[in-house]
Amino acid sequence: MTTSVDPEVHETRAPVPLSSLVEQWVAAGVISPEQARRMTSYDDVMVTLDGPPPDAHRRRPSTVAMEALGYIGGVVVLVSSILIMNLYWSDLSDGVRATVVALASAALLGAGFATSVQRGDVGVRLRSVLWLAATGAFAGFLALLTADILDLDEADAAALASAGTAAGAAALWWLHRHLPQQMATMVALMVTAGSLVNDVAPGHDSLPGLGAWTVAATWLLLGWGGLLRPRLVVLPLGAAAMVVSASMTLPTNAGFVLAIGTVAFVVALAVLQSDLLLLAVGAMGTLMVLPAAATEWFPDSDAVPFVLLAMGLLLVLAAVWTARRHRDRPREPGRDWGRLPRTTALVAAGVVLVVAVVIVAVVTAG
Incomplete structure (x- = not known):
């Protein structure tokens, strides 16, 4: 039709x-x-x-100007507040510091609730930004509470603060189903997973990256299956988070394998879906991972630059082919790789979680 x-x-x-x-x-x-x-x-x-x-359906210039002024004013208020706090921060007690940050988070949260939200209106974006800032302030409050007031161990404080932030971000995402809140939830969960792994398996510097990678991979799979929207944005964000998390597992051999596999998966997915943004993420990941892997594994080999040159040419060819396929895709029948079946996405996400837990358990026990 x-x-x-x-x-x-x-x-x-x-x-x-x-x-x-x-x-x-x-x-x-x-x-x-x-x-x-x-x-x-x-x-x-x-x-x-x-x-x-x-x-x-075009946005009026006055609306654009009002929104821009609101964002600029918010940045000015934030910068001036930081400067003022720096003048007196050292003179405040731990309890007062935490209270100030908590009040800032509450004020931003209340301002978001007070913002009038209508479909397609500037209020939707303003609330998203206000609540994103409120989430950041809430994370700062929890960090001060756990580390300075409760005087917890560094690993325990990081795990509790990040978990509390993830819970708060998820609650705001449930109330306001828009991209900034989803991003805040994903990042908070990644930090939580990394902190928990670091807490249960101290001394293994590469494992926290695996925990964050697991959350990012799960996020990408759920977005690919249509369980998280908008898919066109969730996939590149999840892929970028996977690449960054995989790079945190370096320079271990297993970390290099994970990073190279992640980059290869992202590039293959981009080509299958004719997604140029996803391909750009894969290209950036290739630049991050391949030179480091070549230097680590073949430090004295003269063939390394030629291998990197070949990989670069392959990426250029993939970009050209993807762009042509993206242009012609509406007229080309075939299998739709744009959406994974929901059951398949859930099963794949479950497998990723189970494998990650098993790896952490085996390394910890060993």
Whole structure:
């Protein structure tokens, strides 16, 4: 089924899947994830976009200016607050410091609640930013509480503070289902996993990276299966988090294997999905991992630069092929790699979690 949008024909473009447009609308706050799920219940819907969008759907300059002024003002307030705190921070007790940070988090949280939220309105983005800042302040409060007031061990304090931050971020994400809150939740869970692994397996510097990688891989798989939206954003974010987490396991041999495997997986997934952003993440990961691996494993080999040159040429060819396939994809029948079956995604995520737990347990016991 093909649907035409905008009856005023100016320029006819190739049909695109409705799911791609819906994911962009969710990311922009135009519709809710539940509405998106209902709209994409039919996978065969293609939409033909005719001409430029009508003026009624364009953002007014005054709205853009108001939003920009709000963000700039918030940055100015943040910087000035930090400067003022630096003047008196050393004179404050631990309890007062924690109270100040807690009040800042509460103020940002309240400002987010007070922001009027309407679909497609600037209020959606303002609330997202305010609550993202509130999450950061809450993390600072928990760090001061666990480390300075409760005087816990460094590993225990990090684990408790990150777990509390993850819980708070998840609660805000449940209330406000938008990308900044999802990102905050993912990052907090990654830090929590790394901190917990470091707490139960001290002395193994590469294992915390494995814990963070497990969360990132799970996030990517759930996004690939459509359980986390918008998929077009969740996949690159999850892939980038996987690459960064895998690099934290270096320079162990197992860490290099994990990092190279992660980069290869991201590049392959990008090619299968014709996703240029995902391919860019894979290319950056290749630049991070391959030179380090070549230096570690073949320090005296003259063939290393030539191997790196070949890998670079392969990445260029992959980018060209992906761009051409991305352009022609709506007209090419074939298997849709854009979405993994939900059951498969859940099973794969479960396998990743179980394998990671087993690895940590074996290393700890050994």
